[in-house]
Amino acid sequence: MATQMFEGTQHAAVYLKYRFAPGKELKDIILAYLQEKAPSCTQLAVDVGCGSGQGTAFLADRFAKVVGTDISQAQIQEAKAAPSPPNISYLVCPAEELPFEDGSVDLLASFTAAHWFDIGKFMNEVKRVLRPGGCVAISTYTIDMSLHYRDCSEKLTQIFREAWDQLLKYSHSRIKHVLEDYKEIFEALPFPDKKRITNIYDKIPMTVAGVVGYLESASPYQVFMKNDPEAAKTLLPGMEKRLLETMGAPSRDTPLEFWVRHVCILGHKEA
């Protein structure tokens, strides 16, 4: 069931359009860790649960080859159709059975996806495919999100959270990992040299339409749509109307800033 959450073709298209890539703060933390722990490991990075490639792209500057993997055919189709650097490729496979040789991967990354995996089996794969001295970076954004626009940020954030609270009722049990800041996933990482950072804040330039689209792409919204389509269809236009009224803005293309807190687990396999 969890693995089917992102498989709809329409959902994959919404996902590609509205899901944001890791912001500067998160990217800098991962790149600095790689520089510190594994400066010469630059051959192969794998992004597991890559969706339509949101986190895959920035790895292409540092690694000779980057492979994005996802269990969803529809997500990989969208990833392949989007423009990307020539050293990135994508393939469909489960996180629990990665088609890479033992000790062949320099960086194993996963962005906002690990909570959907069978954690025990995934960690066995992390241990198997990473080369000695290689690194792992597993992150997620949390539900700690806020909207920022002129002097009405507090009110906008409250409107956004009210919509989120409605959606959270439809969230899958695995979202508990996100709500616990990936504590259990951190504990399951089988390397002694590891750390978990829970206070990474990205400030993402967005529009009101982008905020609405982000919620539409969220897995609880997809469940809400299936269970109660009438109520689901009114939730987001209602939120959008309130946001625009509060901002005094004429258009859903009005820019605002979306702040989101990330958690990131970093680990280093002994050389």
Ligand SMILES: C[S@@+](CC[C@H](N)C(=O)[O-])C[C@H]1O[C@@H](n2cnc3c(N)ncnc32)[C@H](O)[C@@H]1O
């Ligand atoms: C919330 S999306 C994250 C996508 C992207 N990494 C991002 O940062 O936006 C989670 C992704 O994990 C994938 N996924 C879920 N279970 C999986 C599994 N067992 N193996 C591989 N991918 C999986 C889903 O298909 C989905 O594309």
